[in-house]
Amino acid sequence: MKGVIFTEFLDMVEQAFSADMVDDLIEATSPASQGAYTAVGTYSHEEIVAMVVELSRRSATPVPDLLEAFGSHLFARFTVLYPGLMPAATTSLDFLASIEGVIHTEVLKLYPDAQLPRLTALRVDDSHLTLEYRSPRGMADLAVGLIKGCAHHFGEDLAITSTTADDGAVLFDIRRV
Numbered sequence: 001m002k003g004v005i006f007t008e009f010l011d012m013v014e015q016a017f018s019a020d021m022v023d024d025l026i027e028a029t030s031p032a033s034q035g036a037y038t039a040v041g042t043y044s045h046e047e048i049v050a051m052v053v054e055l056s057r058r059s060a061t062p063v064p065d066l067l068e069a070f071g072s073h074l075f076a077r078f079t080v081l082y083p084g085l086m087p088a089a090t091t092s093l094d095f096l097a098s099i100e101g102v103i104h105t106e107v108l109k110l111y112p113d114a115q116l117p118r119l120t121a122l123r124v125d126d127s128h129l130t131l132e133y134r135s136p137r138g139m140a141d142l143a144v145g146l147i148k149g150c151a152h153h154f155g156e157d158l159a160i161t162s163t164t165a166d167d168g169a170v171l172f173d174i175r176r177v
């Protein structure tokens with residue numbers, strides 16, 4: 001997983017909790033990288049999973065809630081960090097429909113070793129889209145946060161429900177309300 005995900009996560013923890021909490025998470029999980037993340041480096045996603053689990057234990061906040069909050073935070077940061085990768089979409093559903101074919105494709109040009117999920121969008125109508133998430137990293141809660149961050153970015157309200165298939169794929173049903 002790219003270092004930018006780790007540096008943005010630890011920045012969020014520092015803002016939302018404290019610099020001590022960042023040190024405590026790294027000490028408690030003793031990651032192979034020793035927590036010295038650079039934005040362009042590549043690290044095992046298990047390191048961030050371990051830190052999220054430890055943060056959940058220390059803050060008494062469920063892991064899905066932390067991943068969702070991080071996803072929303074991360075979307076806002078992506079718009080600042082990668083302005084050139086943002087498609088000229090004017091609505092959240094148009095944006096979501098372009099992740100696989102446009103955004104993540106551009107991310108792969110930037111980071112050829114990026115480990116990205118498969119996100120297959122199906123536009124039902126102007127206010128309804130389904131998005132299938134497939135990834136060996138199982139970060140569907142992070143995807144929910146990114147989707148909510150996207151809605152916030154466009155000033156829209158999305159109703160999101162999801163079902164998980166036997167093979168682990170998560171199908172999001174997303175409606176503008």
Ligand code: HEM
Pocket residue numbers: 001002003004005075078079082085086096099103104107113114115116117119135136137138139140142143144146147150
């Ligand atoms: C709402 C829209 C988006 C969704 C739902 C989404 C979903 C995800 C998810 C779930 C991951 C974690 C990896 C995994 O689960 O396998 C991921 C990774 C990533 N995404 Fe997206 N993403 C979105 C928009 C963006 C945007 C706008 C950018 C940047 C312009 C971006 C850049 C990245 C990068 C750099 C990674 C890390 C890849 C790695 O660590 O190797 N994504 N995305």
